Amino acid sequence: MIEIDSASLVKNGRTILSDISAKLIEDRIGIIGHNGSGKTSLAKMLNGLEPCTSGHVRVGGADVSEHRARVGFVFQNPENQLVMPLVEEDIAFGLKKSGLSKAEIKTRSDVLLEKFNLSHLQERLTHELSGGEKQLIALIGVLIMQPAHIILDEPTTLLDLRNRAMLLSMLEMLEQQLIIVSHDLDLMAQMDRLLLIHEGKLHADGAPDQIIQTYRDLSC
Numbered sequence: 005m006i007e008i009d010s011a012s013l014v015k016n017g018r019t020i021l022s023d024i025s026a027k028l029i030e031d032r033i034g035i036i037g038h039n040g041s042g043k044t045s046l047a048k049m050l051n052g053l054e055p056c057t058s059g060h061v062r063v064g065g066a067d068v069s070e071h072r073a074r075v076g077f078v079f080q081n082p083e084n085q086l087v088m089p090l091v092e093e094d095i096a097f098g099l100k101k102s103g104l105s106k107a108e109i110k111t112r113s114d115v116l117l118e119k120f121n122l123s124h125l126q127e128r129l130t131h132e133l134s135g136g137e138k139q140l141i142a143l144i145g146v147l148i149m150q151p152a153h154i155i156l157d158e159p160t161t162l163l164d165l166r167n168r169a170m171l172l173s174m175l176e177m178l179e180q181q182l183i184i185v186s187h188d189l190d191l192m193a194q195m196d197r198l199l200l201i202h203e204g205k206l207h208a209d210g211a212p213d214q215i216i217q218t219y220r221d222l223s224c
């Protein structure tokens with residue numbers, strides 16, 4: 005479980021997030037809110053990419069800084085994540101220092117690519133992939149690390165309808181807890197629980213239909 009306990013984030017003298025508390029137990033949790041409300045900042049706090057200024061984020065009871073590898077993060081812009089020239093090298097990159105042999109890493113990578121029907125991308129140059137393909141490969145690069153929780157920041161923004169459907173079916177197949185930041189309300193409606201962030205505060209928290217209605221009311 006990820007637990008946020010009275011967490012605040014101040015950057016360059018600005019309060020970005022203020023006194024957020026929540027126990028994230030459900031398998032599928034969405035984070036919604038207006039542009040600039042603090043969703044990405046909260047998502048980054050959940051895996052320690054943005055250490056909170058006050059309060060705590062705990063993963064499995066320990067401070068998130070001790071468990072960063074258990075919380076995978078898929079960035080909004082896959083360019084921030086893809087670092088190696090070849091797709092297969094990129095997928096393997098995160099495991100380089102894991103102590104696993106090259107053969108074991110390749111097997112894990114092959115299994116994942118096959119499972120998600122992406123084997124045709126394996127030998128491609130990373131920079132030549134389309135935006136949507138990059139997003140899918142960035143997710144594979146996180147999955148290969150076998151995190152217990154995966155945070156996805158705006159995973160559907162670059163995707164056409166076909167790749168959106170492919171990503172959603174990939175997500176459905178995952179056993180990990182997923183925490184998804186998105187403006188895609190159709191996707192958010194499928195979550196078990198939504199957090200609505202408004203002006204840096206946890207404005208509402210609960211069942212998707214109720215929270216989406218609260219969000220719509222806030223937007224009028």
Ligand SMILES: Nc1ncnc2c1ncn2[C@@H]1O[C@H](COP(=O)(O)OP(=O)(O)OP(=O)(O)O)[C@@H](O)[C@H]1O
Pocket residue numbers: 015016018020037038039040041042043044045046
């Ligand atoms: N380094 C920084 N210094 C000061 N303010 C910052 C910094 N980084 C982000 N912010 C501000 O924090 C606020 C929240 O940003 P964040 O990216 O978390 O919002 P968001 O809800 O994810 O927005 P969007 O939906 O547009 O992606 C914004 O007003 C942003 O300008």
